[in-house]
């Protein structure tokens with residue numbers, strides 16, 4: 334088995350059945366640039382410890398550079414017999430610098446500490462891309478909120494009309510979870526900031542290589558503290574998968590709003606032609622596919638997290654080959670978010686809102702009833718009684734087929750002597766929204782203040 338990383342103690346090469354099961358180059362090749370960067374760092378550590386002369390290190394480094402170029406331009410690809418990215422690249426290095434020098438690189442490292450390091454390097458890079466994309470989505474939401482700073486819409490609970498709110502307030506409510514997702518990525522980054530390189534297979538190395546040097550070279554803050562943990566732990570991968578799934582869930586909830594707003598019955602929004610799709614049979618159709626794909630792909634993101642945790646739960650220490658199964662789910666989560674987020678941001682940035690229709694529907698469903706009750710409370714009525722009085726007013730309106738904003742003075746006093754004509758100050762959606770001026774409330778000043786805070790994060 335020419336070019337394999339093992340074999341001497343085996344009488345025969347791997348069976349084709351084993352090879353077919355074991356091979357991972359079709360997915361772990363995306364780690365090739367990281368594998369090469371890790372090898373660069375390891376060569377430095379070997380040289381620093383006296384296992385490579387300055388000339389050897391220089392030739393090794395030049396060989397690795399050639400490999401990196403060949404990976405980048407696609408001329409270096411894994412061969413059918415390569416088991417994984419590590420073996421394929423070692424074989425390529427040996428071909429590039431000769432077996433004598435090429436055969437020295439593997440000293441003091443194992444695929445177990447390599448792979449645990451490479452997956453962190455990969456995720457650190459992609460966390461930055463995903464964070465940038467989340468930030469762009471937040472920017473798109475903030476721009477829409479700013480452009481519609483005074484627009485009023487029906488606020489809902491149980492999908493029923495509840496209380497009027499500012500559209501900006503509602504949009505910003507979709508931005509805050511994304512802000513927390515950015516914080517989660519930052520927190521994750523701090524925990525992921527350790528390099529298992531130097532842990533060897535599980536027990537550490539006898540060669541006196543400097544793991545801090547390798548960590549620095551691969552862009553991680555420190556070496557892992559425990560070589561068994563360093564090679565066996567994948568909580569860093571699972572935590573990343575959780576953050577990815579949470580981003581998916583946050584997008585999915587926003588997507589659901591957009592899908593509903595885009596129905597004929599709601600007609601709150603129009604999607605831009607560039608960010609919606611047509612039907613192959615119904616010529617009139619314009620569909621919110623970006624929102625639906627974001628919602629649908631969230632199922633995969635959750636599945637990836639679930640699959641990872643399930644794979645990990647019964648594993649004894651230290652490395653087990655099961656751990657190879659962390660790659661496809663986490664690569665999939667990364668790739669999924671990297672296509673969903675830009676499309677979603679584009680859809681949000683180009684949404685057109687029918688603010689007149691939203692304003693018109695805002696008072697429907699007696700959405701000002703709480704304002705009546707709280708107006709009474711401000712005049713000293715216990716809330717229990719205020720709730721009763723406001724409920725009676727709603728019933729009286731319902732019987733007459735009118736809205737709360739249509740009551741006349743006679744009806745007010747007939748329902749309760751506590752209800753004077755002054756209550757009309759809160760019987761407009763504008764009055765209602767303006768009066769919710771407590772911290773985090775929907776009054777214009779508070780929403781503006783909140784947006785300033787959002788942008789500063």
Ligand code: ARG
Pocket residue numbers: 357361417444445448652654656657658660
């Ligand atoms: N391809 C493996 C993985 O992704 C790394 C190789 C470790 N293999 C081994 N037999 N110890 O986890």
